[in-house]
Amino acid sequence: MSAPTEIPDVVRRALDLSRDRGFITSTRNETGRLLATLAASRTGTLAELGTGCGVGAAWLYSGAPGSARIVTAELDANLAEDVQRIFSDVDSIEVVSGDWSSLEQYAPFSLLFVDVKDVKESIDTVADLLGAGGIVVLDDYVPSAFWPPITEGRVDTVREQWLTDTRFAAVEMLIDPYASLIIATLR
């Protein structure tokens, strides 16, 4: 797919940290550009569960309006400290060191990027974190050509629920032949 080669400065900092740490599960640029595109339509507070090296937060920041706030939580305190350092001059990104649930105090969110596996399995928990019309992006699925979706030879009942829950309008999107994500908007 076609995309400019330039990367926003904040994203570059996070990618540099990923490389320095040998952190291989950072958000890919295709997903990041999607996050930025969605963030551009949002106001209020945007959140990310699972900061990693800050790549997702940086893409959200790059697309969001100047008035928006981005909060992100990372369980690994040492990693959270590194990300706080690289974003120390970016007032609208707040990196919280701790479990994702420490972000509940900042809800409701207009956009939520869920990058902690366990949280993706609780639709009710995610729904409670969103404001009216809030969008959630769930990362890291392996595409399935079947319905219901199959993962490792079994029906992926959680993915099936995400794509059929009547509280949301939801779609699974291919990021590349081997990776997909779900975007769901609270009605």
Ligand SMILES: C[S@@+](CC[C@H](N)C(=O)[O-])C[C@H]1O[C@@H](n2cnc3c(N)ncnc32)[C@H](O)[C@@H]1O
């Ligand atoms: C896939 S990586 C995140 C990548 C990141 N979102 C990005 O955009 O590059 C998942 C991260 O979630 C963190 N994590 C795992 N369990 C967590 C929890 N309960 N609360 C907060 N962070 C958690 C891991 O330490 C890891 O850094």
